[in-house]
Amino acid sequence: MIRVLIADDHPVFRSGLRGLLAALDIEVVGEARDGAEAVRLAAELQPDVVVMDLHMPGGNGVDATRTITRVSPGIGVLVLTMFHDDDSVFAAIRAGARGYLLKEAGVEEISRAVQAVAAGEAIYGPGIAKRVLGFFAGMAEPSRAAFPELTEREREVLELIAQGRNNTEIASLLFLSAKTIRNHVSNIFMKLHVADRAQAIIRAREAGLG
Incomplete structure (x- = not known):
C-alpha cells in the first residue's frame, strides 16, 4: 500500500x-x-x-x-x-x-x-505538462554534430548534465523514471569514453552544451 x-x-x-x-x-x-x-x-x-x-x-x-x-x-x-x-x-x-x-x-x-x-x-497535469514541454521546445537543441554517436534522448540528458542537473532533476524534467535516466547516463559515459560525470560535463561544455 x-x-x-x-x-x-x-x-x-x-x-x-x-x-x-x-x-x-x-x-x-x-x-x-x-x-x-x-x-x-x-x-x-x-x-x-x-x-x-x-x-x-x-x-x-x-x-x-x-x-x-x-x-x-x-x-x-x-x-x-x-x-x-x-x-x-x-x-x-x-x-x-x-x-x-x-x-x-x-x-x-x-x-x-x-x-x-x-x-x-x-x-x-495536462496544462502544466504543455507549459513545461513548451519551455524545453524553446531551448536551443544540442548540437548533433558534436556527438553523433548519441541518440536524441541521450543528447537531451547530456545537455542537462552539462547544466549541473542531478539524475533526480533530469528525471523530473524529462518525465522519465530515475532508472531510465541512470541507464542513459551510463550509455553516455560509455559512448563518450569518460569515467564520470565531471569528465562528461567538461566534454559537453567544450562542445557548447550547458
Whole structure:
C-alpha cells in the first residue's frame, strides 16, 4: 500500500483528500499544516509520497519540497495546488517535485499521479505538462554534430548534465523514471569514453552544451 503524507494548511481540504485517498486504498500516514511540519513529518514517517500545497504559512511548499527531496531522496513530492503561474510551476520542479497537479484535478487523475510519483516517475497535469514541454521546445537543441554517436534522448540528458542537473532533476524534467535516466547516463559515459560525470560535463561544455 502506498503511504502518503498530506501537507496543506486547509483542514477541510486535508480531510477531503484523506477520504479520497482512503477510498483508493492509499494510506494517509500523516497531515502537516505548514511547510516546516511537512519537513519534520516526512523525515519521521518516511512516506512514499508527500502531497504538497505550495503556499502555506510557516514555510512554503517549495522550500519544504527542496528540503525533503534533499534529505530523503526516496520520497516523491506531488504538488497539488491552486497556483499554475510559471514561477510556481518551475520553482516546484527545480526544488525536486516529481509531479504537479491543480486542485481542480479529478479523482482518477490524482490517483494516477500518486501512483506514478510513488513509482519514481514524473507526472504533470495536462496544462502544466504543455507549459513545461513548451519551455524545453524553446531551448536551443544540442548540437548533433558534436556527438553523433548519441541518440536524441541521450543528447537531451547530456545537455542537462552539462547544466549541473542531478539524475533526480533530469528525471523530473524529462518525465522519465530515475532508472531510465541512470541507464542513459551510463550509455553516455560509455559512448563518450569518460569515467564520470565531471569528465562528461567538461566534454559537453567544450562542445557548447550547458
